[in-house]
Amino acid sequence: MLLHTINSSKSFPDEPTRQQKRDAKELMALLSRIYPCKECAEHFKEVLKANPVQAGSQAEFSQWLCYVHNVVNRSLGKTIFPCQRVNARWGKLDCPDRACDLEGSNDIMPNR
Ligand SMILES: Cc1cc2nc3c(=O)[nH]c(=O)nc-3n(C[C@H](O)[C@H](O)[C@H](O)COP(=O)(O)OP(=O)(O)OC[C@H]3O[C@@H](n4cnc5c(N)ncnc54)[C@H](O)[C@@H]3O)c2cc1C
Structure with missing residues (x-):
């Protein structure tokens, strides 16, 4: 999940720099x-x-990761994920209405 999140359309750029590639x-x-x-x-x-x-663009990187994840899925006898749906699954990881904002106490161990 972390890897798909990293190369989702919200994170990895369409035109990555050489360093990003x-x-x-x-x-x-x-x-x-x-x-x-x-x-x-x-x-x-x-x-x-x-x-x-293959990380020449966000689309290329996400398709590559989908493909290699499917190589692992196949070797484990799991369902093959349809890579045309990769953006539907991983592309919308934004949080509308600030739903992912941190809330609550500043105390990092509130239940001490
Ligand atoms: C580098 C690497 C190598 C691994 N090698 C092995 C191995 O050799 N043997 C082993 O047992 N496990 C391996 N794993 C772990 C394996 O891939 C799964 O993460 C693990 O089996 C847990 O599976 P899961 O069913 O929780 O979900 P995952 O398979 O991790 O899937 C999580 C979610 O991702 C989505 N998804 C599934 N396939 C794809 C895809 N192709 N593209 C996009 N989204 C997809 C689905 O919505 C799914 O619910 C490897 C993981 C990594 C990161």
């Missing part, structure tokens, strides 16, 4: 090394080798 690739490479499930990390390294990160 590099960041996207590095994030995936890092994940393939530090993902806590070792088997998953090894599998992801292979997936990345076969499907190098």
